[in-house]
Each structure stands twice: as structure tokens, then as C-alpha cells.
Amino acid sequence: MREYQILGHADTRSGFGEGLLAVGKQNPDVVALSADLTDSLKMDAFAKAFPDRFIQVGIAEANMMSMAAGLAIGGKIPYTGTFANFSTGRVYDQIRQCIAYSGKQVKICASHAGLTLGEDGATHQILEDIGLMKMLPGMTVINTCDFNQTKAATIAIASHAGPVYLRFGRPKVPIFIAPDMPFVIGKGLMLQEGNDVTIFATGHLVWKALQAGVILAQKGISAEIINIHTIKPLDEECVIRSVQKTGCVVTAEEHQRNGGLGDSIAQCLALHHPTPIEMIAVNDQFGESGKPEELLVKYHLNTPDIVAAAERVVGRKI
Amino acid sequence: MIFHKCDRTEELKVIAAEIRRQVILSLAEAGSGHLGGSLDLADIFAVLWFHTLQHDPHNPHWEERDRLILSIGHVAPVLYASLALSGYFPVEELATLRKLGSRLQGHPGKDHGLPGLEASTGSLGQGLSLSVGLALGAKISHKECKTFCILGDGELQEGSVWEAAMSAAHHQLGNLVAVVDRNGVQIDGTTSHVMKLEPLADKWKAFGWQVVECDGHDHQALMEALCPAREPHQQPKVIIARTVMGKGVASIEGDYRWHGRAPSKEEAEKFLEELQHVSQ
Numbered sequence: 001m002r003e004y005q006i007l008g009h010a011d012t013r014s015g016f017g018e019g020l021l022a023v024g025k026q027n028p029d030v031v032a033l034s035a036d037l038t039d040s041l042k043m044d045a046f047a048k049a050f051p052d053r054f055i056q057v058g059i060a061e062a063n064m065m066s067m068a069a070g071l072a073i074g075g076k077i078p079y080t081g082t083f084a085n086f087s088t089g090r091v092y093d094q095i096r097q098c099i100a101y102s103g104k105q106v107k108i109c110a111s112h113a114g115l116t117l118g119e120d121g122a123t124h125q126i127l128e129d130i131g132l133m134k135m136l137p138g139m140t141v142i143n144t145c146d147f148n149q150t151k152a153a154t155i156a157i158a159s160h161a162g163p164v165y166l167r168f169g170r171p172k173v174p175i176f177i178a179p180d181m182p183f184v185i186g187k188g189l190m191l192q193e194g195n196d197v198t199i200f201a202t203g204h205l206v207w208k209a210l211q212a213g214v215i216l217a218q219k220g221i222s223a224e225i226i227n228i229h230t231i232k233p234l235d236e237e238c239v240i241r242s243v244q245k246t247g248c249v250v251t252a253e254e255h256q257r258n259g260g261l262g263d264s265i266a267q268c269l270a271l272h273h274p275t276p277i278e279m280i281a282v283n284d285q286f287g288e289s290g291k292p293e294e295l296l297v298k299y300h301l302n303t304p305d306i307v308a309a310a311e312r313v314v315g316r317k318i
Numbered sequence: 319m320i321f322h323k324c325d326r327t328e329e330l331k332v333i334a335a336e337i338r339r340q341v342i343l344s345l346a347e348a349g350s351g352h353l354g355g356s357l358d359l360a361d362i363f364a365v366l367w368f369h370t371l372q373h374d375p376h377n378p379h380w381e382e383r384d385r386l387i388l389s390i391g392h393v394a395p396v397l398y399a400s401l402a403l404s405g406y407f408p409v410e411e412l413a414t415l416r417k418l419g420s421r422l423q424g425h426p427g428k429d430h431g432l433p434g435l436e437a438s439t440g441s442l443g444q445g446l447s448l449s450v451g452l453a454l455g456a457k458i459s460h461k462e463c464k465t466f467c468i469l470g471d472g473e474l475q476e477g478s479v480w481e482a483a484m485s486a487a488h489h490q491l492g493n494l495v496a497v498v499d500r501n502g503v504q505i506d507g508t509t510s511h512v513m514k515l516e517p518l519a520d521k522w523k524a525f526g527w528q529v530v531e532c533d534g535h536d537h538q539a540l541m542e543a544l545c546p547a548r549e550p551h552q553q554p555k556v557i558i559a560r561t562v563m564g565k566g567v568a569s570i571e572g573d574y575r576w577h578g579r580a581p582s583k584e585e586a587e588k589f590l591e592e593l594q595h596v597s598q
Contacts, residue, residue, distance in 0.1 A: 031458065052458055055489075063481035066444045070451020073385070073437055074459070078451075094478075097441040098448060102428040 004191070004210050007175040008147075012168035012204075013111040015147035017042025019154025020079060020109075024050050027158050032079045033068055035061050040170075041081040041111050065091045065108075069098035072105045077158055080106065084113035084167055085126035088133060095163075100136040103162045108133075109154070112170045113143070114254035115282070115299055116204055116292035125287035131259015133165040134232040140185060141232040143167040143253070143261075145206035147175045149229060152183035160185050167203065169254075171292045174207050186230045188238035194224035197310045198242045198249050202228050202261045205252040205280065205301060212306035223310060231261050236268050243269060248313040249277040252306050254296075257281040276316035278309035320405040323368050327537040333403065334364035334537070338566045338593055340399035340412055346586035348416040351424065354563040354576035355470065356396040358501050358534070362559055365540040366466060367400040375405035378433040382463050385436050385452050389445020390470040390499065391425035392578070397435075398422050406434035443476025445469065446496060450486050453494040453554075464546050467496045472504030475513045480525065483554075487526025492552035495544060496527075499534065501563040503574035519558060527556045534559030567592045 024030050024046050031053045032046050038056070047054040057064040061082055068078035080087065087110035088095070099106045110129065117125045134141045142157070142164060144150040150168045157164045164185075181189075191206070192213055201209035206227050213223045224242055228235065243249055249269065251262035262279035269275045282299050296302045321333050337360040345351045367373075371384045388397050395415060402409045407421070414420035421432040425440030436452075439445050449467035456463050473479065486494055498518070506512050515521075519529045532539040543557045563577065564570040567589045581589055 031455070055454065057485055058481075058488075060478075060481035060485065062443075062478040063447045063450070063485055066447030066478070066482070067451035067454070067485065069437070070387075070448040070453075070465075071455040072451075073448070074452045074455035075381075076455050076458075093441055094444055094447070097438060098444055101438045 003214070004176045009172045010147035010175055011170060011172050012144055012147060012150040013040070013170060014042050015144070015150030016109055016111065016154050016168055017045055019151040021045045021049060022151070023155045023158045024053065026155070027077065029075060029077045030079065030158055031055060031071055031076045032081060033057055033064050035059060035064050035082040035086065037082050041109070043081050061086045061091050062094050065094035066098045068106045069104045078106050079109050081109050081111070083124060084110035084129045085124055088129040089126065092132060096136060099163050100139050103138050105162065107157050107164045107166060109166045111168055113167045114169060114203065115287045115295040115301070116169050116171045116254060118171065118292045118295065119289050121289040122286040127256045127282050127287065128259060129167060130231055130255050130261070134259070134264065138162055139232065140164045140230065142185065142230050143203040144229055145203055145227055146173060146177050148177045148179045148181065149183065152181065153229065156183040156185055169204055173204055176207060176210070186233050186235055188235040189227040189229065191227055192223065192225040194222040194246065196222045196246060197314050198224045198226060198246045199252060199306065199310065200226050200228050200239065200249065200261065200265055201252040202231060203254050205254055208301070208303045209252050209306055211303040212310065215303065215307050216310055221310060221314060228261055231264055234264050234268055236272065239265055239268055240273050243273055243275050247275065248317050249275055250280060250306060250309045250313055251277065252280040254301055255281055257283045276313050278313040280306055280309055319403065319409060321368055321403050325369055325541065330364050330368060330537040333368050334360045335566070335593060336403060337364055337396060337399045339590060340402065340409065341395045342581060342586050342589050342593070344395050344399065344412040344415040345580040346583050347413045349580055350416060351395060351580045352392040352578050353580055354570070354574070355390065355393040355499060355501065357567060358561040358563050358565045359393055359396045359468070359499055360566065361535045361537060362497060362499070362540060363396050363400045365537055365544060367404050369541055370544045371466065372463065375434065378406060382461060384464045384466065386466045386468070387437055387445045387449045387452070388426060388439050388468050390442065390468060390473055391440025394422070394424065394426050397426065401434040404434070407432065442470070442473045443478040446479050446482035449494060449496070450482050450489070450491065453486070453491040454489050456493055457491065464493045464495065467494070469496055469498050471498055471500045471502065471509050471515060472512070474498065474515055483522065483525040483527065486554040490552035491554045493546060494554040495546050496554065496556040498556060498558045499561055500558050501561045503563050503577065505577055507574060522556045526553065528553045529556055529558065531558045531560070534561035535565055
């Protein structure tokens with residue numbers, strides 16, 4: 001099996017910042033809006049390079065979302081930047097009415113998603129955002145796994161027609177996706193081929209899934225590991241093809257079980273290829289303060305949890 | 319019947335009456351909708367679409383056009399009537415209002431392909447933010463076009479309107495004009511009873527806007543008020559237009575119960591007669 005090398009460590013939000021600067025250079029229609037979190041979202045470089053195309057809206061996220069829609073009507077490609085909880089729940093109606101309903105070219109870029117926000121606690125650790133966004137007709141939902149993938153996704157979404165929700169995070173995590181790996185919206189990314197179980201992982205849990213794959217191999221279980229960065233539209237063909245081979249599934253994400261990646265995969269399989277499935281996700285709980293790694297352990301989103309789930313689900317195969 | 323642009327109040331009076339007639343006819347045909355506000359905005363819409371706005375019904379996607387955002391999407395009938403009478407689509411299509419498959423949705427829906435419609439609106443408190451985005455985008459691109467936003471007075475109770483107001487002044491959007499339809503009524507009663515707005519002009523001034531108060535049924539006053547604020551201040555401008563809900567149909571004027579009602583066929587006939595009487 002393939003061993004993934006750690007190329008370095010960085011936060012995915014910095015990948016967003018670099019991607020935003022790059023796409024700003026490529027496309028003069030790109031504008032960026034920040035709700036008083038420019039530094040946290042690593043948007044400073046864009047703001048410095050393109051002061052006329054950087055719009056500070058202050059702590060007024062509702063205004064930011066509808067403003068972005070107005071900018072899109074006028075032909076711009078707006079990227080909004082704030083934390084994931086302020087990018088979704090706080091402004092759901094603005095996104096639904098002004099952005100999603102008319103299929104506006106707005107890119108909602110959401111940092112500090114999930115438990116790994118860490119010490120700030122549950123008020124800021126949104127675990128429902130993927131569900132909120134994927135419910136909206138026509139909304140593309142992406143959750144990236146490392147610096148390089150986030151940078152590539154940030155660039156790719158500019159030329160994607162329609163609204164996009166791009167979710168990333170705060171902590172420094174391993175970089176393992178090659179910097180030249182193309183980002184194809186809506187396509188699952190095969191990280192490791194295997195025969196006994198498929199692990200579909202997204203966001204920060206992709207690295208955990210790869211580590212789980214190594215341990216499972218030592219236990220004689222051959223895991224296929226696929227990164228589903230685009231939760232909607234789901235790459236159903238990729239999901240079904242893999243499951244036809246392996247016959248059972250583990251999903252892994254830093255999100256509520258309700259409304260997350262596991263829920264999308266379960267729906268796909270229930271309709272097209274009923275299969276035993278185990279879900280690594282937060283189950284109907286709020287988070288709390290703590291270090292990111294401590295929280296992943298406490299809420300059972302860690303490598304040993306994925307290993308145990310894979311062993312369980314292999315045992316459930318008929 | 320299609321009208322062309324004009325600057326004479328006599329002509330605008332005829333156009334406003336025809337807008338009102340089409341509003342009543344389309345709502346009676348639909349059997350539901352919002353008559354009161356649609357009627358009271360007819361004079362403002364006559365002046366906007368047939369005098370003030372730079373637009374081309376034969377080229378709805380003309381890049382340099384002025385934009386109008388109807389934040390109070392529930393008065394869609396007055397926008398649809400104005401667009402049809404400008405020549406964006408056949409007047410006969412007004413009879414499809416609110417019906418299955420129509421381009422004339424109950425609240426404006428951009429996905430349905432109606433020419434001349436800029437945005438989906440109707441959830442109150444969002445249209446001024448949309449307009450700020452449009453005006454700011456035009457400013458960034460050094461375009462001359464202007465953005466007009468129609469707000470309800472009850473809508474000003476939504477906090478996000480004031481986020482937008484603050485940002486328009488901050489970004490010095492002299493190319494933005496907001497119109498407040500100050501009819502003083504909302505679904506549950508008068509605005510002063512439900513949630514008072516006064517001193518309204520002072521609120522806008524405090525948020526950095528140039529404020530003009532005028533009679534929302536006086537075409538001459540509206541023509542003068544609706545031109546954007548002048549440099550060097552680059553202030554956004556708001557017109558607080560005093561209107562009477564149901565204006566033009568004497569028997570329902572000022573009656574808030576007509577906010578969310580459509581006339582029956584019989585009522586429509588009576589209202590059209592009243593309208594005829596006023597126009598003569």
C-alpha cells in the first residue's frame with residue numbers, strides 16, 4: 001500500500017489565503033469581502049494586492065451576504081470570508097433568498113469550521129454547516145483536507161458557475177496532497193486502493209483516515225480510502241463503484257452525523273446499493289473548549305475510532 | 319399599449335393610472351396578492367421607469383443600465399406592470415401573475431426568466447444590501463450606472479437594513495438612491511403602533527445619508543428628488559416618499575387591511591371605475 005508523506009504542516013485557512021491571492025491575479029472580476037476577520041481568514045495578502053477589490057463590511061454578516069449577491073448581479077465574482085458559523089446559520093435566509101435562489105456566483109468561504117476551532121468553544125464550533133448548505137438547491141458544498149487542496153479549491157471555484165460553500169479550518173495540520181494535484185469539483189479523490197472496506201473521508205479527517213489505513217493494513221484489512229471533498233454534488237459513481245468492490249463503508253468527518261457526509265453517502269447507498277455503513281461524526285452534541293487534538297479524541301473523531309469502525313463494519317458484511 | 323420615456327407630468331399621470339389599472343386587473347385575475355402597496359407605489363414607479371431610470375426594454379442586459387431592486391418583493395405587481403408597459407414583455411402576460419409556470423412569481427423570482435427583473439426579493443431587509451453590492455460593484459468598475467432600491471417603511475424594522483445603510487455611507491455610494499414607501503401601515507396596523515420609526519429622517523441622516531422628504535404622489539417632486547446625490551459628498555440618498563396605501567381607489571385609501579389582499583372580480587370592476595373617476 002501507498003504511504004503518504006507529510007510534506008509540511010499548515011492551516012487550511014492559509015491555503016485559502018494563498019488561493020485567493022492567486023485567483024485575484026488570474027481574474028479581475030474576483031472581489032473579496034471580509035466581516036472584520038481579515039487576518040483570521042488570511043485575506044491580508046489579497047487586501048494588500050487589490051485594495052480596490054477588497055471590501056471590509058464590518059461585523060455585519062447579513063449585509064455581507066446580500067451585498068455579495070448584489071456584486072454578483074453586477075458581474076463580479078465575490079468571495080465572502082468569515083467563520084463557518086457566521087457564514088451559514090447566522091445568515092441562512094440571506095444565502096437562501098439572495099444567493100441560492102437565483103444561483104448567484106457567490107463563493108462563501110468559511111474558516112474555523114468544526115471542533116478543531118478548539119479553545120473558543122461550542123458557540124463558535126459549528127458542526128451543522130454542511131447540512132445547512134447542502135439542503136439549498138443548487139449549492140455546491142466543498143470541505144477541503146489540507147493546505148494544498150484548499151488553495152487549489154479556492155482557485156477552482158471561481159470558474160464554477162453558481163454558488164459554492166467552501167469549508168476549511170483553523171489549526172495547523174499535515175500537508176499531504178501534492179501541490180500540483182488538480183482540484184476537480186464533484187469528483188472523489190482516490191487516495192489508496194483496497195478491497196475490504198471503503199473509508200470515505202472529508203476535511204481534517206482525511207489524514208486520520210490515511211493513518212487508520214496503515215493500522216488496518218497491519219491488521220490484515222485492506223482499506224480503500226477516498227477523499228470526498230465535494231459533498232454536494234456527491235460523486236455517486238465513485239461511491240458505488242468502490243462499494244461494489246469492498247462491500248462496506250466507513251464515513252469520517254468533523255460534523256454532525258445528521259446532515260453531513262455520512263448522511264449523503266448513506267442516502268446514495270440506500271437508494272442504489274444498500275451496504276453496511278459506520279459513521280465517524282459528532283452525534284447530536286455541541287462541542288466544548290479544548291485543544292483540537294484533545295477534542296477529536298473526546299468526540300471519537302480520531303484514528304483509533306476509524307480503525308474500530310472499519311473492523312466493526314467488516315464484521316457486518318453478509 | 320407601450321409607453322415611452324417622458325418628462326411631462328400630464329403624461330406621467332396617464333402612465334401612473336395605467337399602471338394602477340394593470341395592477342388591479344392582474345391581482346383580480348390572480349385571486350391573491352398585495353394590492354395596497356402596489357397601488358401606492360404607482361406614481362413612484364411611473365416616474366422611475368418612464369423618466370429617471372436609464373434602461374432599454376429592447377436590451378435588458380445592457381451593461382450600463384440603471385438597476386432597480388424591489389426590496390419589498392410583495393408589491394411585485396407594480397413592478398411587473400411597469401416592466402410590461404415599458405415593453406419588456408407583452409402586457410397580456412400580466413394575467414399569468416401567480417399562476418403555475420408563470421414568469422410572474424408571487425414575489426420576484428429571477429430563475430423564471432422575466433426580462434428586466436434584476437433579483438429575487440421578498441424576504442424583507444435584504445434589498446438594500448443587494449443594492450449596496452450593485453452600487454459598490456459599479457463604483458469599483460468605474461461605471462456610470464446608478465442603483466435604486468425600493469424599501470417599505472415597515473421593512474425598516476429589520477436590523478439588516480441599517481447594516482446596509484451604514485455600509486453605503488462608509489463606501490461613499492453617491493450612485494445609490496433608496497426610496498422609502500412611507501405609507502405608515504404594515505400587516506398588523508400602523509407603523510407607529512407596531513414599532514415606531516420616527517424620527518425617521520434623523521435616523522437616515524445619522525447613518526450618513528442625504529435625506530429628501532416628498533409627496534410620493536407628486537410627479538414633479540419625485541422627478542426632482544429621484545436624481546442621485548451630487549458630488550463632492552458622494553453620499554447615498556434616500557427619498558422618504560409619503561404615500562397613501564391604496565392610492566387612486568378612494569374607497570380603500572389608507573386601509574391597512576388591503577396590504578395583503580387582492581380584489582375579487584366584482585371589487586376590481588368597482589375599483590377600476592373609481593380609478594377612472596380620479597383620472598378624469
